[in-house]
Amino acid sequence: MHKIIQDLNWRYATKKFDSSKKISPEDFDIIKESLRLVPSSYGLQPLKFIIVESQYTREDLASATYGQLQVVEASHLIVICCATNIGEKEVDCHIENLANTRDLALEEVSGYGRFMKQTISKMSAEEKLSWNCKQAYIALGQLLHTCANLRIDATPMEGFDPKAYAEILGINTEEYSPILLCPIGYRDEEDATQHLKKVRKSQSVIFEVK
Amino acid sequence: MHKIIQDLNWRYATKKFDSSKKISPEDFDIIKESLRLVPSSYGLQPLKFIIVESQYTREDLASATYGQLQVVEASHLIVICCATNIGEKEVDCHIENLANTRDLALEEVSGYGRFMKQTISKMSAEEKLSWNCKQAYIALGQLLHTCANLRIDATPMEGFDPKAYAEILGINTEEYSPILLCPIGYRDEEDATQHLKKVRKSQSVIFEVK
Numbered sequence: 134m135h136k137i138i139q140d141l142n143w144r145y146a147t148k149k150f151d152s153s154k155k156i157s158p159e160d161f162d163i164i165k166e167s168l169r170l171v172p173s174s175y176g177l178q179p180l181k182f183i184i185v186e187s188q189y190t191r192e193d194l195a196s197a198t199y200g201q202l203q204v205v206e207a208s209h210l211i212v213i214c215c216a217t218n219i220g221e222k223e224v225d226c227h228i229e230n231l232a233n234t235r236d237l238a239l240e241e242v243s244g245y246g247r248f249m250k251q252t253i254s255k256m257s258a259e260e261k262l263s264w265n266c267k268q269a270y271i272a273l274g275q276l277l278h279t280c281a282n283l284r285i286d287a288t289p290m291e292g293f294d295p296k297a298y299a300e301i302l303g304i305n306t307e308e309y310s311p312i313l314l315c316p317i318g319y320r321d322e323e324d325a326t327q328h329l330k331k332v333r334k335s336q337s338v339i340f341e342v343k
Numbered sequence: 344m345h346k347i348i349q350d351l352n353w354r355y356a357t358k359k360f361d362s363s364k365k366i367s368p369e370d371f372d373i374i375k376e377s378l379r380l381v382p383s384s385y386g387l388q389p390l391k392f393i394i395v396e397s398q399y400t401r402e403d404l405a406s407a408t409y410g411q412l413q414v415v416e417a418s419h420l421i422v423i424c425c426a427t428n429i430g431e432k433e434v435d436c437h438i439e440n441l442a443n444t445r446d447l448a449l450e451e452v453s454g455y456g457r458f459m460k461q462t463i464s465k466m467s468a469e470e471k472l473s474w475n476c477k478q479a480y481i482a483l484g485q486l487l488h489t490c491a492n493l494r495i496d497a498t499p500m501e502g503f504d505p506k507a508y509a510e511i512l513g514i515n516t517e518e519y520s521p522i523l524l525c526p527i528g529y530r531d532e533e534d535a536t537q538h539l540k541k542v543r544k545s546q547s548v549i550f551e552v553k
Contacts, residue, residue, distance in 0.1 A: 135373045137489055141380040163345045165550060169543055170351040172487065174501055178544050184552045227542070234542045263473060270477045271499075274484020277382065279347055289481075291384055302553050332437070332444045333379055334388050340375060342394045343512050 140281035147286040147316075148326045152206040154319035160283050161209065164317070167279040168211075171272045175249055177227050179216035179265040180272055181309045183302060184209060190301060197297035198314065203288045208318030212298065213272055214309040215265040218258050224249045262310065269312040280317055290314040350491035357496040357526075358536045362416040364529035370493050371419065374527070377489040378421075381482045385459055387437050389426035389475040390482055391519045393512055394419060400511060407507035408524065413498045418528030422508065423482055424519040425475040428468050434459045472520065479522040490527055500524040 156164075168182055185191050191205045198204050216223060228246040232239050253261065273289055280287040291313060298304070298311040320327050366374075378392055395401050401415045408414050426433060438456040442449050463471065483499055490497040501523060508514070508521040530537050 137373055137492055138376050138380070141377055141485075144382075146382065163347055165546055166348050167351055169546055169549060170348070170541070171484070172354075172356065172499060176542055178549065180549060182550050184550060186552055190553055230544065231542045234540050267477055267480045270480035271484040271487075274381070274481040274486075275351075275488050276484075277481075278485050278488035282347055289382060330444050331380070332386055332441045334440065336375055336379055339379060339388065339390060340392050340394060342396055343400055 136282075140284075141278075142331060143284065144277065144281040144287065145327060145329075145331065147203065147207075147288045147318075147320050147324060149321040149324040150203055150207040150286065150316065150318045151321040152208075152318075154208060156208045156285060156318060160285060163283065164276070164279055164285070167275060168272060171275050173268045173271065174264065175227070176231075177219065177223060177249075177268075179219050179223065179268055181214040181216075182272075183212040183214060183304070183311075185212060185302070193301050194293075194298065197294040197301065198290070199292060199294075201288075201290065201292070203290070203316040204314060206318070206321075207286075207288070207316030209316070211276070211315045211317065212302065212311050213269045213276075213313040213315065214304065214311050215262070215269045217262060217265075217307055217310045219253060219261050219265055221250055221253075224253065266310070266312050273313050273315060276315055276317075285317055286320045287315055287317045290316070346492075350494075351488075352541060353494065354487065354491040354497065355537060355539075355541065357413065357417075357498045357528075357530050357534060359531040359534040360413055360417040360496065360526065360528045361531040362418075362528075364418060366418045366495060366528060370495060373493065374486070374489055374495070377485060378482060381485050383478045383481065384474065385437070386441075387429065387433060387459075387478075389429050389433065389478055391424040391426075392482075393422040393424060393514070393521075395422060395512065403511050404503075404508065407504040407511065408500070409502060409504075411498075411500065411502070413500070413526040414524060416528075416531075417496075417498070417526030419526070421486070421525045421527065422512065422521050423479045423486075423523040423525065424514065424521050425472070425479045427472060427475075427517055427520045429463060429471050429475055431460055431463075434463065476520070476522050483523050483525065486525055486527075495527055496530045497525055497527045500526070 295311045505521045509516045
């Protein structure tokens with residue numbers, strides 16, 4: 134069996150982490166760099182990843198996560214946020230980064246910038262948030278894959294109170310909105326969920342050939 | 344450098360595929376199985392992956408993709424669809440699969456089914472579509488990671504006409520909605536984009552420690 138399939142079968146939404154086990158700085162560097170490399174629509178990277186290190190803060194967050202203790206007990210807690218109302222400023226930043234990285238004159242890429250601005254200006258605030266929120270899910274998909282490859286456990290979570298998270302973490306929600314949580318670390322040997330068979334539809338149900 | 348980081352640096356949104364190069368059945372099996380294993384909210388897997396094999400159909404689709412020829416020239420074209428209006432039927436299917444897979448009596452898991460039904464019944468049709476649409480993006484994130492690991496090129500695409508896709512592919516949009524395209528295969532050596540430096544924000548910009 135290919136390692137990818139072994140990894141994805143190995144992973145599961147961890148219910149209980151072993152709080153004594155910490156991710157090594159080397160592995161965490163790989164995770165961070167893999168998040169930095171996540172692709173996004175137009176390459177705009179409308180994302181911010183908040184790493185919550187303070188144990189005190191994480192205990193505060195537990196009550197805004199309906200008591201799910203993974204946010205406290207996991208080695209690291211990542212809060213994936215997306216840009217709330219992306220606009221001209223973000224496009225300008227990207228275009229500048231593009232020009233710098235590829236050693237181009239700003240004039241050579243400004244047409245692309247104008248095109249992006251035009252596209253974005255046609256979207257309502259709600260449409261922009263929804264669009265950028267989806268980019269957070271691409272990051273989640275890659276993060277879970279990276280973690281499984283490194284045999285690091287993870288719990289993808291949509292269920293939390295984003296307003297309370299913003300307050301506790303001091304996030305300016307006009308700039309960024311908390312979308313997803315992903316506590317990562319190592320499963321507790323007492324977490325019975327790890328022994329349950331993975332439930333998935335069969336290939337014949339989810340694939341269709343045309 | 345860890346293989347994951349090498350892989351993610353190697354990948355790029357391919358502009359031109361070499362249409363003479365085909366993904367081996369062995370690699371495509373890994374891709375399919377990895378898509379089957381993609382996690383989803385409540386484990387409901389509200390996704391359908393359409394593999395468009397017919398070259399004739401793919402040429403038809405090009406005009407519904409604003410002439411982006413990757414849908415024709417790539418080795419394989421995957422259309423990621425999500426459930427349009429998930430409801431009790433889908434929950435019952437999942438609960439039945441759960442009971443069968445884990446060798447449980449239906450009664451033992453029916454409470455969980457009722458909980459899911461309750462949650463879903465509170466959502467508007469629009470909210471349900473938006474929720475399931477996000478699950479498609481998790482699949483995209485994992486797919487791009489899997490492909491990069493196998494050194495298979497891919498082009499994630501949001502820009503296409505979903506109505507025309509549904510018509511051409513005969514998708515009943517009351518059941519499934521086309522959300523994302525991902526042509527996969529091998530880059531053409533003449534695709535100049537492959538030589539461009541990857542543009543990403545620095546870690547100091549996208550990470551924040553609390």
